[in-house]
Amino acid sequence: MKIITILGARPQFIKAGPVSREIRKKHQEIIIHTGQHYDANMSDIFFEELNIPKPDYHLNVGSGSHGVQTANMLISIEEIILKEKPDYVLVYGDTNSTLAGSLAASKLHIPIVHIEAGLRSFNKKMPEEVNRILTDHVSEFLFCPTDTAVKNLKDENITHNVFNVGDVMYDAVIYNQDIADSSTLLSELGLTKDDYYLITVHRAENTEDRDRITGILDAFAKVEGTKVWPIHPRTKNKLASYGINLESIPGLKVIEPIGYLDMLALEKNAKKILTDSGGVQKEAYFVKTPCVTLRDETEWVETVEQGANILVGADSKRIVEAVQSLCESNYPPIFGDGNTSEKIVKLLSEAK
Ligand code: UD1
Ligand code: UDP
Numbered sequence: 448m449k450i451i452t453i454l455g456a457r458p459q460f461i462k463a464g465p466v467s468r469e470i471r472k473k474h475q476e477i478i479i480h481t482g483q484h485y486d487a488n489m490s491d492i493f494f495e496e497l498n499i500p501k502p503d504y505h506l507n508v509g510s511g512s513h514g515v516q517t518a519n520m521l522i523s524i525e526e527i528i529l530k531e532k533p534d535y536v537l538v539y540g541d542t543n544s545t546l547a548g549s550l551a552a553s554k555l556h557i558p559i560v561h562i563e564a565g566l567r568s569f570n571k572k573m574p575e576e577v578n579r580i581l582t583d584h585v586s587e588f589l590f591c592p593t594d595t596a597v598k599n600l601k602d603e604n605i606t607h608n609v610f611n612v613g614d615v616m617y618d619a620v621i622y623n624q625d626i627a628d629s630s631t632l633l634s635e636l637g638l639t640k641d642d643y644y645l646i647t648v649h650r651a652e653n654t655e656d657r658d659r660i661t662g663i664l665d666a667f668a669k670v671e672g673t674k675v676w677p678i679h680p681r682t683k684n685k686l687a688s689y690g691i692n693l694e695s696i697p698g699l700k701v702i703e704p705i706g707y708l709d710m711l712a713l714e715k716n717a718k719k720i721l722t723d724s725g726g727v728q729k730e731a732y733f734v735k736t737p738c739v740t741l742r743d744e745t746e747w748v749e750t751v752e753q754g755a756n757i758l759v760g761a762d763s764k765r766i767v768e769a770v771q772s773l774c775e776s777n778y779p780p781i782f783g784d785g786n787t788s789e790k791i792v793k794l795l796s797e798a799k
Contacts, residue, residue, distance in 0.1 A: 448474040448799050450560070451533040451552075453524065454502070455483035455544025458616075458726045460493035461707055462539045462562065465618035467499055469788040474796070476500070477531055481520045481544040482507040486680060488704045496706050497623070513543060513574060520547030528555050534799060535560050538582060539615075540725075541575035549582040558587035560795065562615060565589060565596030565605075566725075566746040574651060588798075590791050592616075592782055595748055608798075612790040613783015616726055620733045621785040623708060630712035636675060636700060638716070644670060644770070645717040645736075647724050649679035653741060657689055659761035663741055666766035667721075668696045674721075675700045675713065719770060728756055729782065737774035739766060749781045 450470055454463055463478075470476045480502035484490045493499065504527055508519045524547055528536065536552035537560040538545045545561075552559045564583050568576050583589060583605060591597045592614035600609050633640070646667065653659045660682075667674060676693075678701050686693065693701050705713070714720060714727070715734040722728060723741040728750055731738035738756040750756035755776035759765040783790075 448535070448796055449477070449531070449533045450474060450535045450537050450795075451477045451479060451528060451531060452537045453479050453481065453544055453548030454539070455481035455508075455520070456540075456542045457484050457489050457493065457704075458724075459539045459542065459544065460490065460499060461497065461619055461726065462615045463499055464493075464497040465622060465788040466537075466562065466615055466791065469792045471500070472792075474792070477504070477527075477533065478502040479504045479506065479524060479527055479548075481524075481547065482509055483516065483520075483542060483544045485509055486704070488706070489680065492706045496708055497619075517543045517547050517550075520544060521551050524548055524551040525555065528552060528557055533557060535588075535795065537562065539563055541566065541579035541582070543574070543578065545582055546578040549585050553585035559585055560588040560590070560791075561586040562590045562791065563592055564609070565591040565593075565598075565600040567596075567599045568744045568746050570744055572652070588795065590787075590794075592787075593747075593749055610790075610794060611783075612794070613785070613787040614729060615787045615791075616729050617733055617782045617785050618788050619707075620711065620730060624711060624715070624734070627708040627711035627715070630709045632705065632709040632712055633716060636702070638673065638675060638713075640716040641718050643673040643675055643717055645713050645720045645722075646674055646676040647679065647720075647722045647727050648676075648741060649681050650723040650742065651681075652743075653723050653761060654682050654685040656761075660686070660689070660691075662761040662763045663766065664691065664693070664696065665763040666770075667699060669763065669767045670770050671698070672718075673698050673700065675702065677702050677705045677710070677713075679704060719774070721766070721770065731756065732778060732782070735776075735778050737776075739769045739774075741766065753777070753779065753781065
């Protein structure tokens with residue numbers, strides 16, 4: 448089996464860790480890195496620390512408007528598919544790199560494998576929602592992480608080759624959590640276990656809307672104690688353009704984006720996590736740290752149903768209340784058993 452894997456953004460590198468390892472046991476994988484994320488701490492660091500094989504092709508598309516970025520990827524991915532003639536094109540999640548890969552492959556009639564299929568926020572203003580709906584509708588194999596995702600696809604009449612295999616991010620956590628325990632970042636930052644909050648914010652709906660980001664920052668100022676925030680470059684740039692300075696927020700430590708192993712260590716030892724990230728909501732669940740989600744909707748509804756995650760939007764008062772509230776869960780295993788990558792590769796090879 449020859450598989451072309453399309454990667455481009457931080458969470459996709461992390462998801463590829465366990466899946467690429469599994470593919471390469473018996474099959475051939477060609478990795479295309481679109482270059483959507485390009486800073487060393489948004490890209491190279493993950494390839495190095497997670498031993499992800501070096502990309503065979505690097506498209507260097509960089510940042511741009513949705514149209515420019517996706518179109519540039521599309522042109523190059525099409526050329527590579529024509530040259531490499533893969534059995535499958537594999538895409539992850541819901542970024543512009545995902546959409547470019549699935550558009551290119553679908554027009555060339557190469558079966559698409561979508562990992563993290565079926566997720567929906569039911570908010571089409573989110574660029575990710577458009578990317579994932581379009582990708583799901585042209586995919587041949589739809590690997591869902593949850594029962595909700597399977598149901599979402601059924602509601603759109605997609606039932607062929609839909610499998611709930613669990614979540615590859617859980618595979619990644621299981622594989623890496625012991626290694627992450629040796630992270631020294633907590634002591635370097637002077638953090639004490641269970642005595643700090645971990646923050647991440649990057650979603651367009653929050654960063655592009657001055658009122659929403661102001662509400663969120665107002666809450667950060669009101670939450671007492673130490674808060675550590677590895678800031679996404681989008682958010683850093685946006686705050687600078689608004690003329691907002693984070694130094695006035697008491698107890699806030701803003702740091703550059705960090706590697707995955709350090710991130711796992713910060714997630715595991717935090718008192719609570721405040722985030723608008725999809726991946727971080729799930730990881731909070733995996734490491735059993737209560738989560739406050741700075742969004743109006745979530746694709747990871749099970750985490751909310753289990754009492755592990757509170758959805759609060761960008762309203763300052765609601766955020767502060769959620770941080771102060773008791774958040775308790777038994778954390779039942781709702782994202783599979785950590786063997787998702789193995790299941791995916793087995794299903795694909797059986798179909799060949
Ligand atoms: C993208 C995905 C989002 C995912 C996120 C993961 C889309 C539409 N969005 O959002 O679903 O949750 O990645 O982090 O695909 N930038 C840098 N250096 C980098 C990368 C980005 O400075 O290495 C800055 C640039 O100013 C860029 C901005 O961040 O314009 C946004 O980057 P982009 O990849 O377009 O979107 P993300 O917000 O990262
Ligand atoms: N992450 C990381 N370093 C950071 C912030 C996040 O390694 O400084 C990891 C995080 O642990 C998770 C993934 O990046 O595995 C989530 O990516 P992101 O929040 O950028 O995107 P999303 O999941 O929302 O698409």
